[in-house]
Amino acid sequence: MTSSIQEAREALGQRLREMRRAAGVSGRKLAELASWHESKISKLEYGRRPPSEADIRVYCEHLDATDQLPDLLATLRHIDSAYVEWRRVLSTGTKRGQDALVKLAGRTRITRVYQPYVIPGLLQTAEYAEEILRQAIDFYRIPDDLDLGVAKRLERQQVLYKGDHRFHILIGEQALLTDAANDSVMIGQLDRLLAAMGLPRVAFGVVPLNAYCPAPSTNFVMYDDRMVLVEGVSAELTIAQPREIAIYGRAFEVLARQALVGDQARALITAALDRRRGDPS
Numbered sequence: 001m002t003s004s005i006q007e008a009r010e011a012l013g014q015r016l017r018e019m020r021r022a023a024g025v026s027g028r029k030l031a032e033l034a035s036w037h038e039s040k041i042s043k044l045e046y047g048r049r050p051p052s053e054a055d056i057r058v059y060c061e062h063l064d065a066t067d068q069l070p071d072l073l074a075t076l077r078h079i080d081s082a083y084v085e086w087r088r089v090l091s092t093g094t095k096r097g098q099d100a101l102v103k104l105a106g107r108t109r110i111t112r113v114y115q116p117y118v119i120p121g122l123l124q125t126a127e128y129a130e131e132i133l134r135q136a137i138d139f140y141r142i143p144d145d146l147d148l149g150v151a152k153r154l155e156r157q158q159v160l161y162k163g164d165h166r167f168h169i170l171i172g173e174q175a176l177l178t179d180a181a182n183d184s185v186m187i188g189q190l191d192r193l194l195a196a197m198g199l200p201r202v203a204f205g206v207v208p209l210n211a212y213c214p215a216p217s218t219n220f221v222m223y224d225d226r227m228v229l230v231e232g233v234s235a236e237l238t239i240a241q242p243r244e245i246a247i248y249g250r251a252f253e254v255l256a257r258q259a260l261v262g263d264q265a266r267a268l269i270t271a272a273l274d275r276r277r278g279d280p281s
Helices: 003-022 027-034 038-045 053-062 066-082 095-106 126-140 146-160 173-177 183-196 242-258 262-277
Strands: 083-085 110-115 166-172 202-207 220-223 227-231 235-239
Touching (some): 053 066, 183 262, 202 242, 227 242
Parallel strands (some): 110 166
Antiparallel strands (some): 083 235, 220 227
């Protein structure tokens, strides 16, 4: 479980605790009214046990706080939906997740992407995307719908060329060096990056290996200022709380200030290309 989800559960527990105290009801008394073991109150209020909707209803009913029920239930549902295991997202293969991203990209005006280790999907060649998705299929042991997944990923790239969409894409220098595919595929992908730097809707930068961010992060994508998607090893985390979105925004700004752009970024990509091509220079 991510720290963000646990923090949200603890915050919800604190609200329940404050509500109980404001009503002048002890934990022991509430447990008695609800026919619960007394320890359950402590576990719920300190985030050690996630509450159910039924638990929330019991609090509101016995503390005469039914006016707070809709907001508390909405908070609980957000916590439950924020953490989605990859096995659920990928249960039918890769197409479903890629299709959702196509729709999300179409609804977003400003997309900010940070990807430290591989080239982001928006800038991938078909061959590179095929390698990335094939490895995901093998690793997560999901149904093989590789061709459909690649097609959807390439479809999403159409937002780079139409509408009023704007993009700020940061990649780590490591992404230029990672052997995500063989040299032939990587050469094509690095060439694609050089071309993408000239797209009028795209601001592009390479975060150097020695860059530092006080809030170290895995890859994340910000969709306007309304949502952040964070990919973990076992799950995808959806951030929708404004306070947390603002933190990701600050992290992105810190990385962007250190990113190499223009000729400096082009020089890094060209050097990576030369290594792939075996150019001794």
